[in-house]
Amino acid sequence: MFERFEVIRNAEMRQYTTLKLGGPADWLAFPRSGDEIAAMFAEAGQAGIPVTVIGQGSNLLVLDGGIRGLVIRVGRNMRGIRQEGNRLVVRAGTMLCAAANAAADAGLSGLEFASGIPGTVGGGMTMNAGAYGGEMADVTFRVDGVRPDGTPVSLGREEMQFGYRTSAVKKLDFIVTEATLELQPGNPEAIHARMNELNAMRAEKQPLDVPSAGSTFKRPDGYYAAALIDQCGLKGYSIGEARVSMKHAGFLINTGSSSRDYLELVQYVQKIVRERAGVLLEPEIRIIGEPEGGE
Ligand SMILES: Cc1cc2nc3c(=O)[nH]c(=O)nc-3n(C[C@H](O)[C@H](O)[C@H](O)COP(=O)(O)OP(=O)(O)OC[C@H]3O[C@@H](n4cnc5c(N)ncnc54)[C@H](O)[C@@H]3O)c2cc1C
Numbered sequence: 252m253f254e255r256f257e258v259i260r261n262a263e264m265r266q267y268t269t270l271k272l273g274g275p276a277d278w279l280a281f282p283r284s285g286d287e288i289a290a291m292f293a294e295a296g297q298a299g300i301p302v303t304v305i306g307q308g309s310n311l312l313v314l315d316g317g318i319r320g321l322v323i324r325v326g327r328n329m330r331g332i333r334q335e336g337n338r339l340v341v342r343a344g345t346m347l348c349a350a351a352n353a354a355a356d357a358g359l360s361g362l363e364f365a366s367g368i369p370g371t372v373g374g375g376m377t378m379n380a381g382a383y384g385g386e387m388a389d390v391t392f393r394v395d396g397v398r399p400d401g402t403p404v405s406l407g408r409e410e411m412q413f414g415y416r417t418s419a420v421k422k423l424d425f426i427v428t429e430a431t432l433e434l435q436p437g438n439p440e441a442i443h444a445r446m447n448e449l450n451a452m453r454a455e456k457q458p459l460d461v462p463s464a465g466s467t468f469k470r471p472d473g474y475y476a477a478a479l480i481d482q483c484g485l486k487g488y489s490i491g492e493a494r495v496s497m498k499h500a501g502f503l504i505n506t507g508s509s510s511r512d513y514l515e516l517v518q519y520v521q522k523i524v525r526e527r528a529g530v531l532l533e534p535e536i537r538i539i540g541e542p543e544g545g546e
Contacts, residue, residue, distance in 0.1 A: 303323070376391070462505040467503040
C-alpha cells in the first residue's frame with residue numbers, strides 16, 4: 252500500500268508530536284502537494300483504510316494504541332513562502348515561526364504573535380491559533396485546500412468561519428494546502444524586536460523545555476484555565492508520568508511515555524475544577540488514536 256508515496260510503516264507517533272506520546276500509526280505519509288493528498292485519500296478509500304491528517308503534532312494527544320490506517324502529515328515536503336506585495340503566500344507545511352520570520356525580513360507586520368507557536372500554517376488555520384492579542388483570522392486573506400475526494404477548495408476570510416481556536420476546516424472537511432496572509436508594511440527591525448520580546452515573555456512564563464502541547468484547555472468564558480487549576484491546588488499535581496506544570500498550570504506536561512497517564516490527568520483536572528470552581532474546562536488539544544489494547 253501507498254508505495255508510490257513517501258511513507259513510513261508503523262511510525263511511532265511519539266516521534267511526531269511535541270508531547271512525545273502516542274503509539275504507532277499503521278502508515279505515516281509525507282505528501283508533496285494537494286494532488287498527492289487527494290491520491291492518498293483515493294488509495295486509502297479503495298482499500299477501506301481510514302485517514303487522519305496532522306501537521307506538526309503540537310496540539311495533539313495520540314493515544315498509546317496508536318492510529319489505525321493512514322496518517323497524512325502536511326509538513327516538511329509542503330513548505331515554501333512567496334511574497335506578493337503586502338501578502339505572503341505560504342504552503343501549509345511551513346512552520347509558523349518561519350512564516351513570521353519571512354514576514355519580518357520582508358518588512359511585513361501582523362504575524363509577530365505567531366512566531367512562538369510551534370505548529371504549521373495548516374494547523375494554525377485549522378485551530379485559528381493565537382497569542383498575545385493576535386490570531387490567524389486577523390491575517391488571513393485566503394485559504395486553499397483540497398477535499399478528500401480531490402475537489403479543490405478556496406475560501407476567503409469570511410468563509411473560514413473563524414472562532415476561538417476553531418475554523419471551517421473540520422466542518423467543511425478539507426485539508427489546507429496553502430494560505431495567503433495579508434499583512435501591513437512595517438520596519439523589519441521593529442518587527443523582529445517585537446517577536447523577540449514576545450518570545451522572551453513566552454520563555455519566562457511557559458515550560459518550553461519539557462514535552463507539552465501548549466495550553467491543554469481552552470480559556471473558559473470569564474476565566475483563565477491556568478488560574479482556575481492553580482486555585483484548585485493542582486499546580487505540580489501528577490498522575491504517573493503526567494504532571495501539571497509548576498511554571499504554568501495551564502500546561503499539562505509529559506515526563507514519561509504513557510498517554511494513559513496524560514489522559515487521566517486531563518480528566519482529573521477537569522473533574523476537580525468542575526467540583527471546586529464550578530467551571531467545565533474543555534480540552535484545546537485534539538485527542539486521537541486508540542487506547543492501548545484498543546480495537
Ligand atoms: C510549547 C507550545 C506552545 C503553544 N502555544 C500556543 C499559542 O500560543 N497559541 C495557540 O493557539 N496554540 C499554541 N500551541 C498549540 C499548537 O502549536 C497550535 O494549535 C498549532 O496551531 C497546531 O499546529 P500543528 O501543525 O502542530 O497541528 P497539529 O497539532 O498536528 O494538528 C492540530 C489540528 O489541526 C489539523 N490539521 C493540521 N494540519 C492540517 C492541514 N494542513 N489541513 C487540515 N487540518 C490540519 C489536525 O487534524 C488537528 O485537528 C502551543 C503548543 C506548544 C507545544
